[in-house]
Amino acid sequence: MEGPSIVILKEEVQLFNGKEVQHVKGYGKFNHKRMLHKKVIYFKSWGKQFLVCFDGFTLWIHFGLFGSYKISATKTINAKLSLVFDNGELNCYVCSIKFIDEPLDEVYDWRLDMLSEKWNPKYVKQVLMEKKEDVQIGDLLLDAKIFSGVGNIIRNEVLYRTKVHPESLLGKIPSRKITEIIRQTHLYSLDFLKWRKRGELAKHWKVYKQTTCDKRHPVIKKDTGKTKRRSFICETCMVKYD
DNA sequence: ACGGTTGTTAGGCC
DNA sequence: AGGCCTAACAACCG
The missing domain is CATH 3.20.190.10 (MutM-like, N-terminal)
Incomplete structure (x- = not known):
């Protein structure tokens, strides 16, 4: 959940x-x-x-x-x-x-809970940037102490929305892109909440459990990073910063 | 029928 | 000390 x-x-x-x-x-x-x-x-x-x-x-x-x-x-x-x-x-x-x-x-630091009114994207970024540069963004998004509330669905969809490959390294991703990823974890969570209440969550998946993306490119399945969790990747649309 | 999984913690080993 | 790995949890879906 x-x-x-x-x-x-x-x-x-x-x-x-x-x-x-x-x-x-x-x-x-x-x-x-x-x-x-x-x-x-x-x-x-x-x-x-x-x-x-x-x-x-x-x-x-x-x-x-x-x-x-x-x-x-x-x-x-x-x-x-x-x-x-x-x-x-x-x-x-x-x-x-x-x-x-x-x-x-x-x-608990409520500034890290993306569904709290106290959620603070600047603070999330500050905590994120304290991590090692060579850590994959896909792993970081599953770190509950940074992105509290993000699970594998939100992670995959946010990376597709922002067009960032999960194996991208923290230190190589442009700062603005990082900010965009952080902002999207919040926005996608609000969408998730809305769609889940309507019972139509899966209908809106763009890559998660999909075989092609929006632009009909193939989506590959791969267990990425140290967390070895299932990632869904469009190699055409998503940029690997490494 | 069986492999995969919307996740985290505990504990062992180096 | 701390990184890395595995087991445990033990249901449910397709």
Whole structure:
């Protein structure tokens, strides 16, 4: 699940805002009692991390590659975590769970969360430029500590939009291009959010899982960089800065 | 039916 | 110390 999907989850659980947890269930090995009979103060997110805030601590949930959730409904598989309220329940499947005891402002820099109102492209660039020059931009876009919320779909589509090859090296990409990439992670995330809500995300993919690009050039599939994640590349349209 | 995957962390090894 | 690698998670889609 990428950042925008977590924002949608946050919107969907608003009916539990301020509500007391009646039961805590699930096979996850964590302290269930910690949430029992406690009130949810609010829900937050930082990139792909979903945060359920209680008085004095936060429940951290990450859905990773296989995770999913249901609200007031269940799947056939067992829930790792189930928070039951008097008006419904949140069921989480195949996710990572932990507690955060520090204040969230000490743990998270909201300037890096592309779907936060505090998102700051200049600051993102500053953090990005502290990285080594020979690192591939494709790898950097998957660094959740820089591009919080970007996943493999957003990464591929942003690189196609900006016409930058994923194997381009940070130190070789023109500064303006870097700024454009950063700006597009934000803009594409907003599009992702809009399209996902309409259930038409895949319809708008230009390269991700495509065999040809907009201009009908072939799109090649390649596992790139240290992250070895699937990249979709139009060798004609995209420039490799190396 | 089975290979691929919208992702991250933990831990071992050098 | 820190980079690099792998396993784990264990569902779902085509």
